[in-house]
Amino acid sequence: MSFEKTTHNLHKRRMSRNVGVFVVLAAFVAIVFGLTVVKVSNMDTPVPGLQQSGGN
Amino acid sequence: MPGTMAGPAGARLKENGRSMSDATINSDISAQAGEAEAGFGDYFALLKPRVMSLVVFTALVGLVAAPVAVHPFIAFCAVLFIAVGGGASGALNMWWDADIDQVMKRTARRPVPAGKVDASEALAIGLTLSAFAVVMLGLAANWVAAGLLAFTIFFYAVVYTMWLKRWTPQNIVIGGAAGAFPPMIGWAVATGGVSLEAVLMFALIFMWTPPHFWALALFMNADYEKAGVPMLTVTHGRRVTRNHILAYTVLLVPLAIGTGLTSIGGPIYMTVSVVLNAAFLWGAFRIWRRDEDTAQADKYKVEKQVFGLSLLYLFLHFGAIMAEASLKPWGLGGWA
Numbered sequence: 339m340s341f342e343k344t345t346h347n348l349h350k351r352r353m354s355r356n357v358g359v360f361v362v363l364a365a366f367v368a369i370v371f372g373l374t375v376v377k378v379s380n381m382d383t384p385v386p387g388l389q390q391s392g393g394n
Numbered sequence: 395m396p397g398t399m400a401g402p403a404g405a406r407l408k409e410n411g412r413s414m415s416d417a418t419i420n421s422d423i424s425a426q427a428g429e430a431e432a433g434f435g436d437y438f439a440l441l442k443p444r445v446m447s448l449v450v451f452t453a454l455v456g457l458v459a460a461p462v463a464v465h466p467f468i469a470f471c472a473v474l475f476i477a478v479g480g481g482a483s484g485a486l487n488m489w490w491d492a493d494i495d496q497v498m499k500r501t502a503r504r505p506v507p508a509g510k511v512d513a514s515e516a517l518a519i520g521l522t523l524s525a526f527a528v529v530m531l532g533l534a535a536n537w538v539a540a541g542l543l544a545f546t547i548f549f550y551a552v553v554y555t556m557w558l559k560r561w562t563p564q565n566i567v568i569g570g571a572a573g574a575f576p577p578m579i580g581w582a583v584a585t586g587g588v589s590l591e592a593v594l595m596f597a598l599i600f601m602w603t604p605p606h607f608w609a610l611a612l613f614m615n616a617d618y619e620k621a622g623v624p625m626l627t628v629t630h631g632r633r634v635t636r637n638h639i640l641a642y643t644v645l646l647v648p649l650a651i652g653t654g655l656t657s658i659g660g661p662i663y664m665t666v667s668v669v670l671n672a673a674f675l676w677g678a679f680r681i682w683r684r685d686e687d688t689a690q691a692d693k694y695k696v697e698k699q700v701f702g703l704s705l706l707y708l709f710l711h712f713g714a715i716m717a718e719a720s721l722k723p724w725g726l727g728g729w730a
Contacts, residue, residue, distance in 0.1 A: 351433040358434030369471055373534055376467050 436510040440488055440519060441481025448708075449480035449576045455712045456580025456595055459658045459719040464535075464584045471534045472583040476576055479527035479543045483572070485520035486551035489513050491559070494621040500614065520551070531583075539582040546575040560622070563629040570603030571596075577712070594653045598711060601646040605639045605678060606704040612636075612681070613694035613701075632689075636682045639700075643678035647671045650711060660728040662721075663714040670707050677703050 453476045457469055464472070488495065488506045496507035505511040524547045532540030554569030562568075574596045581592035611618060611627045612635060618625040626635045650671055654664040677700035684696060721727030 348431060351431050354433040354435065355437075358437070369474070372467050373471060376465050380465070 432505065432510045432515075436505045437515075437519065439505050440485040440511060440516055441478075441523075442484030442487075443481075445484055445573075446477050446481050448573070450477045451709070452595070452599065452712055453477070453576035453580035455716045455719075456577030456592065457584050458580075459577075459591065459595075459715050460581045460584030461657065462584045462586075468534055469583070472531060472539065473580070475527045475531040475534060476543060476579050476583075478523055479531070479547055480576065482520050482523035482527055483547045483550040485516050485523065486547075487555045489516035489520060490551070490555050492516075494560075494623060497621040498617040500617055524551075531579075535583040536586045538586055538588075539579050542575060542579045542582055542588075546572055546579065549575075560624065563624050563626040565624065566607045567604050570600050570607075573603060574599035591653075591656050591658045594649070594656060595658070595712075595715070597649055598646075598653060599708065601642060601649055602704065602708055604642045605646070605674075606701065606708075608635050608639050608642075609681065609697050609701040609704060612689070612697040632686055636684070640678045640682040643675055647675055657728065658715050658718065660718040660721075662717050662727070663711075666710050666714040670710055674700075674703060674707050 450473055454469075454473050457464060457472065488504055491501075492506040492513050495501035495504050501507065506513050506516050524544075528540050528544045528547070531543050550569070550572035554565065554572055558565040558569050577595035577599070578588060578592045581595070582588060608626060611625045612632060615625070615627045615632070619628050626638060651664070651667050653659055654667050677696070680696050681700055689697065718727040
């Protein structure tokens, strides 16, 4: 195996790892953002009976 | 990082105290870094993607079949975190079982026995993803579902992998519970609890697992024997295994058909279930009545057929539950 091919394979594997980690982290950020939006939107929906228990 | 690559190779050159050709240097470098270094796909393979696909499917069915609607994005995230949890337990399994995986032909190419990923890395990934999946599922859905996921990971990694697998021929019977939890977790994501239907979906996979794996073990026996895994075929022989396959299938049939009488069943499920159970029972009977000479003569043709049928059996049962649930908004699914 030539030196160029060896280093090429090595860089390819490292590149795939770096890209993979980037995609996973980006997806995680998108998921947390999306969940936040959904949860906050659901909080805006009035919950029946919540006003009565509001207090004295 | 060239240093990482050249370092060990260079040091070895000095140690040898003699000149080496370019080809030797390059092959040494290759062995040290290029060939052995894992790519992203190798780390992903730690999560057992094929098992994950079954987890995703059954968890999704449990979630869709539940009588409570879930926001689509939360449902997507919940199934994703359940899949990650399932994958994490797969990584922990590969960490612990690296020694026997290396011996078995079916598993020798896995990243740890193949030398692509270090066992300690598999452990770290398994633990980190387990914690991540449980916490995220708790935050996204509810803590009942998260608790069930945590228990599933514990059951698969500790109870099955570390304890049962190498100890008892009933390993896959009890250990099968780990694979049976995902639809129950999906149901818990939607409802916040567990009900009869969730237990029946759990029981369906739980009772299906032994005949499925024992049919496989009948024609993969050499692998398990070589690895010293006490599968029923190894400890009690094939005749006993054939008897067990028939017995568990007989128990599975009323359970599968009975599920069709609950709120997750309906005409579609019942039709599919009756046909599949008749076929599966017939297959189990054919396995039971065969002797070893006949099986070896046709290279375990019937056992392989029943194994293939078992995959279809589970997929179509859960597919039918999904179909019933999906048709309900149009007033078609279910018995009502």
